[in-house]
Amino acid sequence: MFFRNLTLFRFSPAVADDLSRLDEALAEHRLRPCGPMESFSRGFVPPVGRGEEAPLTHVVKRCVLLHPGGEDKILPAAVINDELARRIEHITEEEGRKVSGRERKKLKEDILTELLPRAFVRQSRLPVYADRANGWLVLDTSSRKSAENAVSQIREALGSFPALPLAPEEGPRVLMTDWLANGSLPAGLSLGDECELRDPATATGAIARCRRQDLDSEEVKEHLRNGKQVFQLGLVFDDRISFVLGEDLVLRKLKFLDAVLDELGDSPADAGAEMDARFALLTLELERLLAQLETWFSLPRPQDA
Template identity: 70%
Template sequence: MFFRNLTLFRFSAKVAADLDGLDAALEGHRLRGCGPLELATRGFVSPLGRREEPLTHSVGPRTLVSIGAEEKLLPAAVVNEELARRIQKIVEEEGRRVGGRERKRLKQEVLDELLPRAFVRPSQLSAYIDKENGWLVLDTASRKAAEAGVTALREALGSFPAVPLAPEETPRALMTDWLAHGKLPAGLRLGDECELRDPATATGAVVRCRRQDLESDEVREHLKGGKQVFQLGLEFDGRVSFVLGEDLVLRKLRFLDGVLDELEADERESARAELDARFALMTLELERLLAQLSAWFGLPRPGDDA
C-alpha cells in the first residue's frame, strides 16, 4: 500500500486535537452506491478493503483513511447522438423546429433513460493524517483530486482547516540553484530526470530529460540559457526517490531497496499485520523526508489560530 504520489496539506496542533472524533464523524459519510439517476457519489470506505467495516486504521499518531467514489460512465457522444435522433424524429413527423427549452427537456429525458443502464466506475483515494506533525498526505498528484479529498474530510468533520503549502523559499528558484551548482542539501542527490522551462513566456521552450545525467554540460547549457527547473528527480538518503515539482507535489515516489529489505526481513501472519508493517514503515520514512522538505523550503506548521 505504498503511496506513489504525495500532495500535502498542513494543519495546526489545535486542529489535531479536534480529530479525536474522526471515526464517528466518518461513519455518517460512508460511500453508498449510485442511485438510478445519480451521476456520482462519494464517501469513505475502509482502508482495509471495501468489505471491511472500520473507516480508519491507525498506527501510532498516523491514521489511514480512504475516500471512495462511484461515477456513472455516460459518454457525451452517446447522449448527443440519442438527442439528435429524437430531435430529427420530431422534425420529420411534426414538421416543426425544436426550440432551446424543448431541447433541454429532451436531453434530460435522454439522461433519465440512459443513466440507470450506465456502467459504474469505482475509484479510491488513500490519505493519511499525521496528528503529531500536522500533515495531511494524499496519494495523488492531481490538485483537483486532492481538493476533493480535503473537501470530503471537511464535510464529515464539519471543519478541517488544513491549508495548502505556502513555501517561504521559491521551489523553482531553489531547485534551479541545486541543479545549476550541484550543491544539494545533506542527504539529497540528483536523480535522472527533470523538466526545464523558459519562464519568460507562457509558450516558451520545454525540455524534459529522462534517464539523463543531470550534471551534464547539455543540461547546464539550458540553465545558462535562462530555463528554470519545474520538476526535478531526487533521491533522499538512498532510501526514497521521487520527482519534486515546483508545486511541491512529489510524483513517482519509490522506496528503494534498503527500505524494502527491512520490510521483507520479517514474515507477517495476516494481511492486516502486513498492512500495519507497510504503513508504519512508509510513514516513518516520509516523516523524515517531510521534515527535511519543510526545512529546505520553509513550510512551518500553522499556528493554533489556523
C-alpha cells in the same frame, strides 16, 4: 499500499487533537451506492477490509489512514448526443418541423433520465493519511483538484478542518535551479535522471524535458545558462526514496528503493498485520523525508490562535 504521489497540506496542533474523533465522524459519511437517479455519490470506504462493520480509519502510532471514495455514473457524451440526434431526426421526418432549442434541451433531459439508471458505475478511492504528531496531511495524488475534493470531504465530516496548502518561505523553483546549476544539494539528497526546465520570462517560453539523462551534463547546464529554471527535478533521498519534485511541491513518481523494501521481509500471513507493517514503514520513511522538505523550503506548520 505504498503511495505513488504526494500532495501535501499542513494543520495545527489543535486540529491534530480534533482528529481523535475522526472515526466517529466518518461513520455518518460512509460511502453509499449511487441511487437510480443520482449521477454520483461521495463518502468514505474502509482502508482495510470490506462491509458495513469495517472501520473507516486505520491507525498506526500517530498516523491515521482513511480513504475518501466515490461512485460516478458513466454516461459518455457521445452516447447522449447520438440518441439526441436520432430523436431530433425522427421528429423532423415524422412531423415535418424543426426542433427548437427549448425542445432540444427537454429531449436531452429526458434521455439522461432514461439512461442514468442503466449507466455503469465507476468506483474510486483516494488513500490519505494524517500525521497528527507533525501536522501533515498526505494524499496519494498529483492532482490538486482531487486533493481539494478529498480535503472537502474530510472537512464536511468533521464540520471544520482547516488544513492549509504549503506556503514555502524559500522559492522552490529558485532553490531547485540552484541545486541543479551549482550542485549545491542538501546532505542526503542526490540528483535523479529527469527534469523539466522552462523559460520563466513568458507563459509560452521554451520547455526542455530530460528523462533517463545525466543531469550533470553540459547539455542540461547550457539550458540553465540560457535562463531556463527548474520546474520539476528528479531526486533521490538517502538512497531510499526516489521522486520528481515539482515547483508546486507535489512529489510525483514516488518510489521506495531496495533499501526500504528489504526491510519488509517476508509478507505476514495475516492481511491486517501486513497492512500495519507497510503503513508503519511508509509513514516512518515519509516522516524523515517531509521533515527535510520542511527544512529545505522553510514550510511552517500552522499554529493555533
